[in-house]
Amino acid sequence: xxxxxxxxxxxxxxxxxxxxxxxxxxxxxxxxxxxxxxxxxxxxxxxxxxxxxxxxxxxxxxxxxxxxxxxxxxxxxxxxxxxxxxxxxxxxxxxxxxxxxxxxxxxxxxxxxxxxxxxxxxxxxxxxxxxxxxxxxxxxxxxxxxxxxxxxxxxxxxxxxxxxxxxxxxxxxxxxxxxxxxxxxxxxxxxxxxxxxxxxxxxxxxxxxxxxxxxxxxxxxxxxxxxxxxxxxxxxxxxxxxxxxxxxxxxxxxxxxxxxxxxxxxxxxxxxxxxxxxxxxxxxxxxxxxxxxxxxxxxxxxxxxxxxxxxxxxxxxxxxxxxxxxxxxxxxxxxxxxxxxxxxxxxxxxxxxxxxxxxxxxxxxxxxxxxxxxxxxxxxxxxxxxxxxxxxxxxxxxxxxxxxxxxxxxxxxxxxxxxxxxxxxxxxxxxxxxxxxxxxxxxxxxxxxxxxxxxxxxxxxxxxxxxxxxxxxxxxxxxxxxxxxxxxxxxxxxxxxxx
Numbered sequence: 001x002x003x004x005x006x007x008x009x010x011x012x013x014x015x016x017x018x019x020x021x022x023x024x025x026x027x028x029x030x031x032x033x034x035x036x037x038x039x040x041x042x043x044x045x046x047x048x049x050x051x052x053x054x055x056x057x058x059x060x061x062x063x064x065x066x067x068x069x070x071x072x073x074x075x076x077x078x079x080x081x082x083x084x085x086x087x088x089x090x091x092x093x094x095x096x097x098x099x100x101x102x103x104x105x106x107x108x109x110x111x112x113x114x115x116x117x118x119x120x121x122x123x124x125x126x127x128x129x130x131x132x133x134x135x136x137x138x139x140x141x142x143x144x145x146x147x148x149x150x151x152x153x154x155x156x157x158x159x160x161x162x163x164x165x166x167x168x169x170x171x172x173x174x175x176x177x178x179x180x181x182x183x184x185x186x187x188x189x190x191x192x193x194x195x196x197x198x199x200x201x202x203x204x205x206x207x208x209x210x211x212x213x214x215x216x217x218x219x220x221x222x223x224x225x226x227x228x229x230x231x232x233x234x235x236x237x238x239x240x241x242x243x244x245x246x247x248x249x250x251x252x253x254x255x256x257x258x259x260x261x262x263x264x265x266x267x268x269x270x271x272x273x274x275x276x277x278x279x280x281x282x283x284x285x286x287x288x289x290x291x292x293x294x295x296x297x298x299x300x301x302x303x304x305x306x307x308x309x310x311x312x313x314x315x316x317x318x319x320x321x322x323x324x325x326x327x328x329x330x331x332x333x334x335x336x337x338x339x340x341x342x343x344x345x346x347x348x349x350x351x352x353x354x355x356x357x358x359x360x361x362x363x364x365x366x367x368x369x370x371x372x373x374x375x376x377x378x379x380x381x382x383x384x385x386x387x388x389x390x391x392x393x394x395x396x397x398x399x400x401x402x403x404x405x406x407x408x409x410x411x412x413x414x415x416x417x418x419x420x421x422x423x424x425x426x427x428x429x430x431x432x433x434x435x436x437x438x439x440x441x442x443x444x445x446x447x448x449x450x451x452x453x454x455x456x457x458x459x460x461x462x463x464x465x466x467x468x469x470x471x472x473x474x475x476x477x478x479x480x481x482x483x484x485x486x487x488x489x490x491x492x493x494x495x496x497x498x499x
Contacts, residue, residue, distance in 0.1 A: 015079075016074060028053065029070065030079060030104070030108060032052045037103070042104075043101040046071060046100065049102065078105055078107060080103065082102055130207075132165045132169040139162040140222040140223065140226075147237065152241040163269065205294055206294065212286070220273045238262050354371060415442075419439070424491065425493075426488075427488050428490075431478070434478050434479070435477055435479050446460070456470065464493055468491055470489065471487050
């Protein structure tokens with residue numbers, strides 16, 4: 001179908017729907033004029049419109065001047081058509097002011113009908129009726145008779161009925177299935193509440209698919225049997241019938257446009273039921289799409305049932321099993337019950353370092369006393385439950401540790417005093433003695449502390465400062481557990497003022 005680019009511009013008559021200011025006022029006026037037109041009161045004066053508006057609380061204080069400017073803007077957009085009312089003119093001044101009566105233009109009527117359909121599209125349900133398929137098939141069987149014997153008005157009426165049934169079938173199916181393909185429909189199918197109505201939807205769709213398969217084959221065969229000559233005569237007579245209908249200037253359309261519309265309507269009907277030129281018919285695609293919807297419903301229902309069953313607590317079931325096991329009179333009976341309830345067991349071997357009652361390999365595990373092990377889940381989010389406990393006072397232990405530390409410092413002071421002369425400790429003078437291990441640990445700590453700064457100074461554990469003098473000469477010190485080859489360091493201790 002070739003598009004007419006010249007007609008793809010903006011539609012000024014629809015400007016009142018998206019007006020940045022006073023959109024509510026514009027739409028209210030248009031709805032008042034539309035409702036009056038439907039009541040066969042096609043023209044209203046500005047005073048009549050103002051009376052209707054003042055019935056709404058929002059426009060109770062609306063002035064006549066504001067209404068007049070609003071009607072002027074609607075006139076500019078081509079939404080309303082003003083007509084001067086000569087019957088109400090009584091003075092020259094009134095004639096000059098031009099009292100108008102307003103009515104909707106044809107474009108505005110169509111737009112208002114569209115807005116009403118949009119407002120009611122969710123309240124009106126679409127049904128999948130197979131009676132439309134039956135009527136379409138019956139009309140196609142009468143096609144040749146209608147072309148040859150009916151008058152132009154009767155043929156035009158026959159064609160309108162045929163195509164209206166087809167449009168209703170296509171629209172109802174597309175609207176009904178769209179509800180399941182939309183985001184809202186996907187959420188509905190995936191919800192738990194949908195399980196209650198699942199069977200009804202599936203049965204409804206399957207019945208329609210069955211009827212569609214049954215009648216679509218007949219319709220396709222009837223369409224294929226129509227000869228090109230009958231089709232061309234139908235197109236020609238429909239064109240003549242449309243041309244004979246008297247139209248106003250606003251409704252005037254060219255014969256070529258009428259011919260294109262008739263051909264497009266026929267091609268739409270033909271392609272909906274007949275597959276040709278490597279193109280699959282819309283009817284076949286519709287059946288595949290409906291089967292996908294049914295399949296999706298069933299799969300989602302299965303998943304929802306699994307999720308529901310997985311969430312059910314098995315506490316009562318396990319409790320019943322425990323009662324059955326506890327009532328077993330022997331171990332063999334319990335083994336049989338276990339095999340019946342749980343089936344073949346997958347044995348898991350666990351190794352744990354613990355004391356056993358016996359090392360005999362002939363002992364049966366069932367005869368040994370049970371051992372309890374704490375098993376924690378291997379997850380990052382798991383946190384062990386913290387039990388509330390009281391605070392234990394360890395003052396006695398702390399005091400004992402303090403006394404031990406002080407005694408160790410005193411022993412260290414006495415040991416150092418044995419090897420110190422004139423506040424100096426020369427390691428070269430200790431080569432002939434067997435030195436205790438504690439003294440070696442102390443000397444190494446001093447060396448480590450002194451090597452951490454350039455001044456080679458340090459402080460002992462009991463707070464006495466010293467300076468380490470390095471030496472290029474190496475010596476061997478003898479200890480209780482071995483020998484140590486090291487430089488002959490000299491430690492000079494700082495003399496306190498009160499000494």
